[in-house]
Amino acid sequence: MSRNNVKDLPTRPMTRRQFVQSATISAVLAAPMLRTRRAVADELPRLSEDDPTARALNYVHDAGSVDAAVRASDRYCNNCALFAGKADDDWAGCSIFPGKSVAGRGWCSVWAPKQPS
Numbered sequence: 119m120s121r122n123n124v125k126d127l128p129t130r131p132m133t134r135r136q137f138v139q140s141a142t143i144s145a146v147l148a149a150p151m152l153r154t155r156r157a158v159a160d161e162l163p164r165l166s167e168d169d170p171t172a173r174a175l176n177y178v179h180d181a182g183s184v185d186a187a188v189r190a191s192d193r194y195c196n197n198c199a200l201f202a203g204k205a206d207d208d209w210a211g212c213s214i215f216p217g218k219s220v221a222g223r224g225w226c227s228v229w230a231p232k233q234p235s
């Protein structure tokens with residue numbers, strides 16, 4: 119029988135010490151990945167209002183600068199379904215503008231409501 123066969127491995131229950139070591143190692147390994155994910159979002163270059171797609175979709179960093187006849191006053195990037203960040207993030211990704219971040223208090227004409235979870 120092969121030395122690498124799983125059936126040949128001893129089947130002993132994990133000791134409490136082994137469990138704690140395993141959990142600690144998992145937590146230590148996971149923490150940088152979480153920080154990296156957040157850092158990637160923070161490091162996205164900011165979308166320029168002069169970007170051709172941004173202009174076509176009327177994107178602005180300051181939603182308050184948009185005429186009230188065009189934009190409902192409660193619509194911001196940070197409450198749009200396409201905003202990748204949290205409601206209190208100043209900047210985050212947007213699936214309409216891949217590789218760029220948009221302002222949380224920004225807006226564009228693609229704004230879509232978040233679906234209730």
Ligand code: SF4
Nearest residue numbers: 195198201212226229
């Ligand atoms: S799609 Fe939504 S999150 Fe993206 S720029 Fe437009 S309003 Fe902002």
